[in-house]
Amino acid sequence: xxxxxxxxxxxxxxxxxxxxxxxxxxxxxxxxxxxxxxxxxxxxxxxxxxxxxxxxxxxxxxxxxxxxxxxxxxxxxxxxxxxxxxxxxxxxxxxxxxxxxxxxxxxxxxxxxxxxxxxxxxxxxxxxxxxxxxxxxxxxxxxxxxxxxxxxxxxxxxxxxxxxxxxxxxxxxxxxxxxxxxxxxxxxxxxxxxxxxxxxxxxxxxxxxxxxxxxxxxxxxxxxxxxxxxxxxxxxxxxxxxxxxxxxxxxxxxxxxxxxxxxxxxxxxxxxxxxxxxxxxxxxxxxxxxxxxxxxxxxxxxxxxxxxxxxxxxxxxxxxxxxxxxxxxxxxxxxxxxxxxxxxxxxxxxxxxxxxxxxxxxxxxxxxxxxxxxxxxxxxxxxxxxxxxxxxxxxxxxxxxxxxxxxxxxxxxxxxxxxxxxxxxxxxxxxxxxxxxxxxxxxxxxxxxxxxxxxxxxxxxxxxxxxxxxxxxxxxxxxxxxxxxxxxxxxxxxxxxxxxxxxxxxxxxxxxxxxxxxxxxxxxxxxxxxxxxxxxxxxxxxxxxxxxxxxxxxxxxxxxxxxxxxxxxxxxxxxxxxxxxxxxxxxxxxxxxxxxxxxxxxxxxxxxxxx
Numbered sequence: 001x002x003x004x005x006x007x008x009x010x011x012x013x014x015x016x017x018x019x020x021x022x023x024x025x026x027x028x029x030x031x032x033x034x035x036x037x038x039x040x041x042x043x044x045x046x047x048x049x050x051x052x053x054x055x056x057x058x059x060x061x062x063x064x065x066x067x068x069x070x071x072x073x074x075x076x077x078x079x080x081x082x083x084x085x086x087x088x089x090x091x092x093x094x095x096x097x098x099x100x101x102x103x104x105x106x107x108x109x110x111x112x113x114x115x116x117x118x119x120x121x122x123x124x125x126x127x128x129x130x131x132x133x134x135x136x137x138x139x140x141x142x143x144x145x146x147x148x149x150x151x152x153x154x155x156x157x158x159x160x161x162x163x164x165x166x167x168x169x170x171x172x173x174x175x176x177x178x179x180x181x182x183x184x185x186x187x188x189x190x191x192x193x194x195x196x197x198x199x200x201x202x203x204x205x206x207x208x209x210x211x212x213x214x215x216x217x218x219x220x221x222x223x224x225x226x227x228x229x230x231x232x233x234x235x236x237x238x239x240x241x242x243x244x245x246x247x248x249x250x251x252x253x254x255x256x257x258x259x260x261x262x263x264x265x266x267x268x269x270x271x272x273x274x275x276x277x278x279x280x281x282x283x284x285x286x287x288x289x290x291x292x293x294x295x296x297x298x299x300x301x302x303x304x305x306x307x308x309x310x311x312x313x314x315x316x317x318x319x320x321x322x323x324x325x326x327x328x329x330x331x332x333x334x335x336x337x338x339x340x341x342x343x344x345x346x347x348x349x350x351x352x353x354x355x356x357x358x359x360x361x362x363x364x365x366x367x368x369x370x371x372x373x374x375x376x377x378x379x380x381x382x383x384x385x386x387x388x389x390x391x392x393x394x395x396x397x398x399x400x401x402x403x404x405x406x407x408x409x410x411x412x413x414x415x416x417x418x419x420x421x422x423x424x425x426x427x428x429x430x431x432x433x434x435x436x437x438x439x440x441x442x443x444x445x446x447x448x449x450x451x452x453x454x455x456x457x458x459x460x461x462x463x464x465x466x467x468x469x470x471x472x473x474x475x476x477x478x479x480x481x482x483x484x485x486x487x488x489x490x491x492x493x494x495x496x497x498x499x500x501x502x503x504x505x506x507x508x509x510x511x512x513x514x515x516x517x518x519x520x521x522x523x524x525x526x527x528x529x530x531x532x533x534x535x536x537x538x539x540x541x542x543x544x545x546x547x548x549x550x551x552x553x554x555x556x557x558x559x560x561x562x563x564x565x566x567x568x569x570x571x572x573x574x575x576x577x578x579x580x581x582x583x584x585x586x587x588x589x590x591x592x593x594x595x596x597x598x599x600x601x602x603x604x605x606x607x608x609x610x611x
Contacts, residue, residue, distance in 0.1 A: 298355065321348040
């Protein structure tokens with residue numbers, strides 16, 4: 001292809017600049033604006049943040065620790081980025097979220113690049129637009145999980161693979177770039193970073209009867225590049241964490257327990273629930289709201305079998321993007337699964353939707369294409385109006401609760417569902433919704449106006465304005481989600497209780513969690529020895545379990561776990577003890593003097609003596 005020159009090149013640069021400016025502006029409005037609140041949450045949010053903080057304070061970039069115990073179940077790349085952020089910007093809520101927000105930006109720009117390569121400028125723009133304004137990536141970057149980063153490396157991997165299909169002899173840059181992206185994915189979330197691209201590409205080449213293409217990918221040198229990047233950390237972690245005492249070595253725990261046995265549902269210790277299979281598949285569409293409504297016609301562009309050479313790049317890309325999503329869905333269909341496990345598949349379906357949106361608005365679009373777009377817009381408007389009516393009905397039915405009411409007192413409790421990421425959604429009552437009347441009204445109006453304007457603009461042939469209406473609708477909707485999330489955060493975070501402890505804490509005091517560590521891990525992150533950055537290790541009134549189970553088996557593990565007997569001695573001893581509990585009248589304190597220090601979000605801090 002001859003590079004564009006003169007006025008054509010200037011026009012292309014202006015279009016590219018405009019596309020990137022809009023995408024970055026949406027990222028700023030949706031992701032950066034929500035980076036500073038609320039406080040970090042209990043469970044994976046502060047467990048992962050604390051592991052990164054201890055990495056920085058220990059100057060140990062190989063072995064992760066949390067609460068002073070080895071934490072070897074996760075790949076290190078996200079923690080390296082967090083620790084680097086802490087080193088540059090200090091330890092704070094926003095510096096904790098910054099690396100993941102930058103990862104979202106990189107994912108959006110990479111999706112734009114891949115879409116532009118496969119579908120042209122407009123296809124790249126609409127693909128990235130669908131991703132940056134969809135609900136799934138936003139919801140699952142509210143806490144620290146690396147799944148959007150997995151999606152980023154997959155986008156880059158598949159870009160290099162598509163490039164290889166278009167080159168008679170794939171270059172070293174393309175082959176080694178693919179190997180490097182897979183290595184970074186393995187360092188982000190383990191072996192699935194290799195399983196997903198190999199499974200997808202292998203299935204693609206099998207369906208296209210082009211397995212000989214593997215011989216062109218410089219397998220030997222690419223494998224060396226992969227191991228040069230991925231192997232050193234694994235080797236060092238194995239050397240520094242051999243089998244000791246009751247603890248099997250790193251290689252068994254990381255590869256067997258955390259990969260094979262997690263997949264089979266026999267991981268030790270258990271603690272992850274499994275989303276029903278039908279819901280798991282449906283979540284892929286839900287996370288791409290509102291753009292998922294255009295997927296049915298986009299799927300018609302997926303060839304059942306692509307031919308080797310005559311097949312245009314668009315057809316190759318559509319088949320690859322479809323298989324990208326299918327392989328991930330099928331993989332987790334035979335494994336334990338959480339709601340967010342479909343997030344790495346979202347760029348693939350966003351690219352499918354974006355490619356079709358580009359075709360719909362292009363000069364080559366048929367009347368059937370335009371009619372299909374109007375039909376999808378009509379379906380979306382009907383759903384939007386129904387959702388708005390329900391939201392407005394709840395708005396007028398609910399009332400703002402009196403000042404000072406704890407949200408926890410208005411919720412139901414369904415602890416059997418809390419192993420699911422979104423399990424707390426089932427706790428809502430009509431009374432509790434009164435606290436969320438403002439966001440409920442805003443979300444309802446956003447849905448009503450956005451979906452109606454989209455349908456109206458598509459009827460008039462103003463497709464770009466229709467897509468703009470949906471994008472602005474999602475900015476409004478996600479802003480309401482963020483406000484609601486901030487108001488709900490005391491239920492999910494013990495930050496306020498940690499602040500109350502920090503005001504009272506003196507060296508030698510002891511913090512105890514009445515339950516599992518992940519239920520109040522915020523205490524560990526937000527408390528520190530006065531005058532230092534050193535964390536205050538918390539103790540756990542529970543048998544070794546969850547995230548700390550494996551680390552507690554090492555002979556050099558600090559004393560973390562308390563029994564009821566040892567806790568009773570500690571409570572009656574000379575040290576001041578702070579007890580976190582989610583019980584109004586904890587049985588552990590029966591018959592012993594205790595004083596309430598603070599209460600928030602259905603949780604409380606008791607002490608054994610007043611200061």
